[in-house]
Amino acid sequence: MLAMSTEKQGGWSMYTALYRSFRPETFDGILGQEHIVKILKNQIKTETTVHAYLFCGTRGTGKTSTARILAKAMNCLAETGERPCGVCANCLSIKDGAFMDVIEIDAASNNGVDNIRELRESVKYPPAAGRCKVYIIDEVHMLSTGAFNALLKTLEEPPENVMFILATTEVQKLPATILSRCLRLDFKRVPERILKQGMRDICSQIEVRISDAALGLIASNADGSVRDALSLLDQCISTGDKTVARDDVIDILGTAGEEIFVEMTELVLERQIAEALLLLDRILQDGKDVRQFMKDWIAHFRSLLMTKFIKNPEEVLNMSSENVDRIRKQSEEIELGFINDSIVKLSQTLTDAKWSTQPRILLELCIVKLASDLGGAPAIPVVAAPAARRPASSTKNSTEQSNAGEMTADPQIKSKSAVKRSASISDIDCDRLWHAVFEDGEALKGSFNLLRVGTKLKEVCEDCFYVEASNEMMETYIKENSSDLEMLMEKHTGRKLRLECTRNIVSGRDESGKTAEDLADEIGNKFGIHIEIQ
Template sequence: MYTALYRAYRPEVFDEILGQNHITKILKNQLATDSVSHAYLFCGTRGTGKTTTARILAKGVNCTSEGERPCGVCANCRSIKEGTFMDVIEIDAASNNGVENIRELRESVKYPPAVGRKKVYIVDEVHMLSTGAFNALLKTLEEPPENVMFILATTEPQKLPATILSRCMRLDFKRVPEEILAEGMAKICEQKGIEVSRGALRLIAANADGSVRDGLSILDQCISGGQKHVEREDVLEFLGTAGEEVFLELTEKVLLRQPSEALLLLEQILADGKDVRQFMKDWLAHYRNLLITKFIKKPEDMLNLSPENVERIRRQSDSLDLADINHGIIEISRTMAEAKWSTQPRILLELCIVKMATGLIDSGIQQQVATQVRRESVQAAQTGTQMREAPKAPAAEIRGPEGDEPGKPQRDSFDCDALWHAIFEEAEASRGSFNLIRSGTILTAVGDDFFSVTASNAAVADYVESNRRTLEDLMEKHTGKRRALQCSLEGSAKNENRIDTEKIARTAGQKLGLNIEIE
């Protein structure tokens, strides 16, 4: 029967373990000085070698070699490898998590080793034990018999009680770097006589995300077709999933305003069988990763990603503004909420991509602002008051065209929407994400020595102010004259109008001796 690669090439001695030198160094020294602990806690993400290291440590304490232990060739080492050694007991806490299971373990601990030097209990997924089971294990774990050792392994150490953590020597397994993982897979391919390109190995390592088992599983899938030569394209075909590379590429196409390329990429991803709703969740998680890396220097553990993938995300995050990430998270979240009850979630996702890549979000906000202005006008008419107009700049003293009277006051006229669009189209060439500032602003007026911008909220207003000089430079370039930026918040005109109305009501009430209330 065929044996999977991750089982066939499981390390048998410490030197064969990939990427965990900080742990193997400690354990090898403890074995050499006969100072092993009575209880260990191995923590780390899946596929990083926790159970494998536990078995090798069990070999080490029972190895009969006179040299470095474990040797991997003595009778005890071979027996532990084959799973027939009586004094190494492996327990799956996920399926044996009750108090009765731990009581049985406590009873068996009393008996001395039958063959080796130490009886070793390896408890995998220990965080799955019940509270009662943990309490039953406490005393035995703290003071086991002299020839008994416990090795606990878990992917979620935060779920363990503090009383358990304090009784164990904790060793944290790191994600394996892509370079080391690729080198390890290259050696396996060489032994099997299969030629795999460097690009294919790097792609497999990137999708393994620091897990040796995941990497070998992907490699196993790629070579299972019988071909003797594997290229990067073959790996992409076999993967059929959306790895971190896909989200980086899709986000980049959206930010560069390339909706057609983004839609074609989505088509390719979904054609490989990716679930639409799950893809939305993963894409939203990618934007969350962009947000986290913008503020945290070393977010590897927080994001649960390999250092290489974190570095890729950081590079993209550095090219984005916080407003870009904010709009992406909001729009994808809104699409997910709508898709929850829709029978056509793919169409909603495609619309989301088009809106993000073409600026339809911008126009939607402008329509909201225009609707608000019209609503305020109607309310003002109903109350018999006049809307407070935006301040107008004095007419510019300019010379008119030939035939006009020199010195006659005239006003420059601009199409505000077209001018605002032109300014950010040019800005996008030098800074790919700068155009997204439009998603929260509109150009409301261009005067002789100023131009007014309305921001949808305080965060956008702060963002505009931080780019004041750039906006004024671009306005000067497009209009031929230096103008000062005036930024205001949406709704401020409405508040000013109410203040004026209340002032008039108070004055009229004092003269007429009436109490006039404004609703």
Template sequence: MNKALYRIYRPLNFKDVIGQEHVIKTLKNQIENNNIAHAYLFSGTRGTGKTSTAKIFARAVNCLNLKNEEPCNECEVCKGILSDSIMDVIEIDAASNNGVDDIRELRENVKYPPTKGRYKVYIIDEVHMLSQGAFNALLKTLEEPPSYIIFILATTEPHKIPATILSRCQKFDFKRVRVDDIIARMKNICRDINVEIDEKALNLIARNSGGALRDALSILDQCVSYSENKVEYEDVVNLLGTVNIDFLFKMSEYIINEDAKRALELLNELIIWGKDIKHFLDDLVDHFRNLMICKVSDELYEIINLPVETIGILKSQSERLDLNDIIRVINILSDAQNNIKYSSNPRILVEITIMKLSQPILDKSNESILKRIQKIESVIRNGIKIERQVSISGKENKEIKNKRRDIVKDVKDPNVEEIEKLWPEVLDCIKRDKNVSVQAMLREVKSFKIENDTLIIVFDDEFRFIKDRLNRDENKNYIQNVINEVTNQGLKVKMSLKSELMDFRDEGKEDEGIKILENVFPKDIIEVKNSITDV
């Protein structure tokens, strides 16, 4: 029967344990100085080497030919422990032996000394699974153990262990194994078993292992079985049901650009491919978490477990986002992760989530409101411009041109004097169009001013109602068309009061500002005024 890779390549020496140098150094120093404690607690996430280290330590303290504080694995005691023929090292699974009677039996066996080695070592795995009564029974033995007894307790949940037990143990925390270390280990194994695998595939396996080397080797084992002698990136994606990094960059790009249509189309592709939507949410959260790290830290390679070139792309993408935007996205995605467990239609839930991400106006969170306020502040700083064109039907346009053809002048660079000179012809043209009310109001014009390509028609302050009336889109654009027909120019028109001239701004960015406002607030609540004093 073939063994799994993680069993075949289980560490046999301290030097083979990956990523736990801080633990190994302390244990080897204790062996060297003959300063062995009677109880140890090894805590950490699954697959980080707790049980393997415990077994190596158990052989090292009993080895007959110890070299550099490493077990030789060749002497009678080491071979006996490895083959389970010597009962000086006892492994207990607390998940299935968690009762008081099990621990009482252990207490009885503690009385008997080791048969071959110096120490009798008890390795209790998943010790947090013991019942309260079992812990109480174990406590007496931990308080006054025989000199030849060593307890090694291993757990993934140290917070569940009573303080009375913790205080009697030397505690060692096993860290998650770094992606680079996992990749290096898998490369060596692939070389040993003659399997070709590309770098991207190794990286994807390592990232999906959650820092657990055992999980990484299990995934690798599955990939090798699937692909035989050559493992490619797409093979790993297909087996894991995960989303590749290019997909995540594309989706996040659509979210940043607030392009809901393309984001939903991309999500539909994901569903067609048969990918797991929950995995997609998890991967997207990780992606924006990495973007957040890029915004706040320079030590990226220690925190983000991705290749150097991928981190470079992440950093570039993060520069286009505010930290507030990233936090908003992560909060929305986290809510979706919680809600999807209870959703009867996960697809719709994720589609709504994508809409919220790419359309901040739909999101009522504090981060979204802050984002919209920031946009408004930007509009205020840069000024606002409204620019709309009147659409004239073909027949009406032809009639107007025929009426005006005889009064068109060839004015190349108009100045105020030329506008004043042509103004009677403008009024006459409006009269011919039978737009009497507009003509009557324009007779109250005080003066003109030209700034850039905008003609400012100035009224005395007492004629504010006329200015407001003529500044309505239909009137202003009609006047603008007439003036440009008469002067043969492409001037923009603005009505203003004499007192407002000092407040006049270049309106070159107004259209863009209105679009931003309409993205921030519903269109039906926006009213745009034409001067600062109108606000």
């Protein structure tokens, strides 16, 4: 445990988050809000502060910290020098949250009229210990309409020696009447360069060695929020390690952040389907929700779209300028048609996924479609790495698997297909491809494991694939499930292929050495029915 961040409370050693233990105590400690600090410092110096401030901005940009510093400045006892001094009795008392005249209210939990009436009552009394009573109302947009009206009355006729600091992340939810009574100050997302410097300073104080790459990765994922940056840093050092490298950060982060969507889009653009599916696998294994991933990816494409049309997209995109640069760079390399197509396809997949128990397969198929529809030669089948796509919960019988893999074509078997075949694609390993297809299918439908024993993928052509069934029952089963099989084949080959089912008319034994009776028993057991062979 770190000495710097440890406080004794009732004999217990409590760990205090970096964000709390390194809260700025004076104006100079505030990161990345120079425009606001300049105004406030000047108002303090010239004694021109106003009765009501409105601090707006995304979370973790320093609104509450700045409000407390302003409250200190109003009550600081320092005779000379800049206020707040941070060391006088009043400054220290405010820091500890023990100063009677600084009242913090969380509007999220105190949002009723009664709470504001109470506040209006207490406003009437003069400051008890300091020069100015300061009310800090956090998340002020959460107040009810009645509470807003009650607050408005107080803001209209503020008593002497009272200051209100309203803070909000959603300024658009505030009534215009409130806005017009306050001096509004907008907190910006903190640039990565400044976040990095801030974290570097903290690390040197707590004697942690951290690489520049690690700092960069934390900063880009914090997306302009000091709080997010420090809580990530907290996680990185929570193991007690005194050195932090980029890989340690990746371990903590998993694969969240804008970068992952840039990478995923890049892979699809380059039609590296296998890599894209493996990346998705990694993301999902890290605990990301499939549907949430789709939503975030759609948001990424929206950002790409905005950047194509808007010259200065920072405002609309609501993200750090470094992330905007990443988006801009990708947007320049990408066709409008592809962005459009991706949004449409992903949105459709997301809608389908709402009702599906297998949203992951739908997303995988969508990735294959996006890459395949880019034009040019059809995408390469991705049977190369079937293991990576197998669900983690898979409990496959390994001997069964290898048997299926070893099935070889039997030249003696005649096919009764009358369909004229188009050119066969010779470089496809049919057994491996089929294996990958029904393994995937088992996740979709338990009965797909029937395909292991009774079917064989004979050939894949330009526009269709031929599946041979060893008996009539399997033929029926395959035909009934043709649309699922076509979907799975599309996912694994990147082509829209039509299923052609044929029946192996060699009687007696099928390729696995089983008699028709064995097979009937096996299938009958799976379905819980009795099958009579005639």
